[in-house]
Amino acid sequence: MADIKEETDEKPDFQLKRVAYKGVAMFECEIDEIEKMETREDDIWVCSFSRSGTTMTQELTYLVQTLDFETANRVYLDDRFPILEVKDDRFPYYRGVTFAEQMKSPRMIKSHLHHSMLPVQLQKGKGRIIYIARNPKDIATSFYRLMKWTGGLNESDNTFEKFVDAFVNGTGHNCPWPRHVLEFWERRNDKNVLFLKYEEVVRDKPKAVRRIADFLGRTLTDDDVAKICDYCSVDKMKNNPMCNMSYWRDYKKVYDNADGGFINQGKAGAWKSLLTPEIAKKIEKLLDEIQGSGLTFDDE
Template sequence: MAEQNEKPLLKLKPATYKGIAMFECEIDDIEKMETREDDIWVCSFPRSGTTLMQEITYLVQTLDFETARSVQLDSRFPQLEQKNDQFPYYKGVKYVEDMTSPRFIKCHLHHFMLPVQLQKGKGRIIYIVRNPKDIATSFYRLLRWGGHLKPEEFGAFVESFVNGTGLFCPWPRHVLEFWERRNDKNVLFLQYEHVVKDKAKCIRRVADFLGRTLTDGDVAKICDYCSVENMKNNPMCNMSYWREYTKVFDDDGGFINQGKAGAWKDLLTPEMAKKLEKLTDALKGSGLTLLDE
């Protein structure tokens, strides 16, 4: 514990690009980068079940459990817009450009900020959406874990999420940009609540999208590997390696929390929940209906 207290906090420099609040990144290089037809992108608003979908996607495509057990997810499936020399895997665009095909890429950017070639269909996108009430609680816990928020700032964080000034907001715009492209042949649109309710069905949908043929045994093995209990205890995807480089605060969970729908009920006040429901109201008329749990 004493050693952990001596670690520096993760330094992330805030920035605003095209009206979207995020952390400083290589946005110009991202928009201009070359994509590949066999790229596999997992895109989402932060804390929408991204880590789960990355691991499912990686295993559906490769069935390489040995590598999944021995190589960090951040190395196998890097986050494009994250570049931070304080950490070993956040190397930005150049690292992704040098990857061998098929590349697995994670990204939280709005659709209009993705590489232009990807926007036009060069590369495959798996997008996962989640109820904003669970996102708000999970995102707060992540920022709390990394030392970017204090418990007394939770209310202000929720307000910024609701009014669209928070990180990667506005959430409705992020979701609808991808939802409007759900019928594109290179896009698979998934809902977190459906994924955790029937993981096997999700795995088969991902396999169909990627042109992979899996046996029932393969599906069962991926389901087991990607259970929340296994992922929480898996150092290759639970981001426990962060402790080597930064101070973290484990008093309110870790990188992977409950891994279920409806966890917002443990943290949100009725007033907060009502405010967050305004975000789902913004989806009315789109045809997209989200579950609370």
């Protein structure tokens, strides 16, 4: 995968600041406030390791809960379903804990934090969690493409080989991946946790919608399910400014010519046409680390 050099606009070029907390590389945030924040019984949290199908899961969840397509069509997903652990005044939708605390119930909140870093009350069951997991081979390609598009790479991961090395050795953003997925997998039978696999969701989206509806106690008609699945098709989401992050172009330089973007192919197994056998084998080590847990991923 080619590296990027060329610019696409004259907006300022900046990165979200990276920090390490409890051995995890992450963006600078209010982690101390997050861990002690009050949660609510009717909270709905969509959690994931980055690039695991989070945006799709958020939009599916929002529509299952509200059936409010009109609002979905006019209000940014980052406003309806904000990420908690990114706070940066240079972006209008990265507002951190205070904004989440002021949201009306039922709140819908996104997080890429490990389970052990979530609010303690949420960890103990106060609030509902929908977790989406994905084959790490697809995560690696999708995550690198996103970071190229946003100009978020630095000297430690500015080639795909370096990026994969950091992903595999546990020093990359949100890593280590095995620890992330296993923390949630071990809670999969908790009554407040729904554990989804990306590959299963995209294979049978109507079934996934019904699982989310059952988890949230919502009753949907077959027509409701069909409308939600159509709205959340990859082609529509890719061209939907309410969820494709195109607003980033208003605030910072992005690299549209960099073979990357926020929403890419939206399918399982895209890695097969993108990874060399050597790199695929290297990422296999992450799957080896979860062997024996019962968690497996299809190599579609």
